[in-house]
Amino acid sequence: MRKVLNTLQSTWLSARNVTEDTVYTCVGHPLRADIDSILTRLMNEDDFGVCFKFIQDLKILKGLALGDILTEIHTKIQRVKFPPDVLISLLIKMADSEARLASGCSERSELAALIAAFHLARQQIDITAIANS
Known part of the structure; x- marks a missing residue:
């Protein structure tokens, strides 16, 4: 209290x-609106460079740490309807990024890893959808 x-x-x-x-x-x-816009970009932006620049600019503008962004995104993606195997893979990659950040790795490289993890998850969803049809 x-x-x-x-x-x-x-x-x-x-x-x-x-x-x-x-x-x-x-x-x-991070504000909820900022996390929502970051998650929207991660889920929908096809251009890696555009997504990276958007998140990096937002981090600088708002003074956000990637560790805080990862924590908030972790909470949000629990509510997204991912196939279980895709969600588990994404969570493992995010946990690995968080561990590397804690050990002193560059935020820029870990931001790139986060974007890549979401791109891979989107590809896995597309492949699953094609295989099920």
Whole structure:
């Protein structure tokens, strides 16, 4: 409870307006809207470079860490209807990226690995759909 009160007080002192966005900004977590737009790009963008630039620019603009993005995306993809084998493969790749980040690997290379993992998952879904038809 003390942590919640401290967060609310800090948010009010810094922004004079306590909203979901100002609380997320105060504690340094990515906004839900930002995670949704990143996930949309990861799920739909065919051009690797465009996806990389979008996420990298958003990270710089908002001061986001890739580890925080990975944590939030992990929560979101649990709700996406992936085939189980595709979801497991994607989660393993994300866990590997998170472990490499924790051991000091470059965020740029791990962002590239994240985008590649989603591209591979999309290809696996396409192959599964073709095999089932």
